[in-house]
């Protein structure tokens with residue numbers, strides 16, 4: 579098993595605010611990992627650093643052994659917490675754009691998923707509900723054959739039935755050697771698909787455990803453990 583992500587004393591500051599404080603973390607490839615923590619704990623900051631939307635203040639961040647750059651962008655697929663789709667474009671136009679932009683984009687897979695979600699490729703983004711826009715965005719990301727998927731709150735805006743479909747879509751559409759890092763508050767909804775969890779609070783890693791160990795050794799669900807660790 580190889581390491582897809584490594585943080586060595588990773589620190590990120592925004593002015594005087596330390597959003598990530600000397601984080602050490604190693605993630606193996608082939609896992610679905612939940613990045614879980616209360617509001618403001620640093621989850622989005624980590625995902626943005628991986629995607630080079632922010633730069634490291636101190637320490638090191640390595641993706642497949644490389645610092646974030648052009649080469650890592652080609653192997654990382656990112657779903658940001660906010661929609662970035664151009665509201666005036668039709669879905670098929672965005673598919674064209676993704677096909678041109680990403681060598682690893684599998685258009686057939688995207689069209690298939692859209693069809694299952696009853697989303698017409700002729701639909702214009704601005705005519706879709708918030709939940710449907712989020713579904714389109716997730717389909718685009720999961721249709722890349724990336725090595726690392728970073729999903730920031732992928733199911734926050736969709737109804738429970740769609741949540742299940744989306745989680746199954748995530749499970750069924752990624753290569754088993756790829757890694758998925760999911761940041762979410764909806765722990766009970768996602769815990770069944772997770773192999774490992776990383777708990778983060780105040781910019782520090784509080785726990786990195788396998789979900790099987792939490793269930794069998796601690797005899798708890800991830801949701802129960804999260805509430806225990808982060809009780810207010």
Ligand SMILES: Nc1ncnc2c1ncn2[C@@H]1O[C@H](COP(=O)(O)OP(=O)(O)OP(=O)(O)O)[C@@H](O)[C@H]1O
Pocket residue numbers: 592595596597615616617618619620621622623624
């Ligand atoms: N651009 C910024 N300038 C200053 N502080 C920031 C900035 N972005 C984030 N922060 C601060 O850094 C900390 C970590 O923020 P981050 O968005 O990474 O948390 P999060 O865990 O993703 O939160 P949430 O679950 O609410 O989305 C917070 O205290 C936040 O206020």
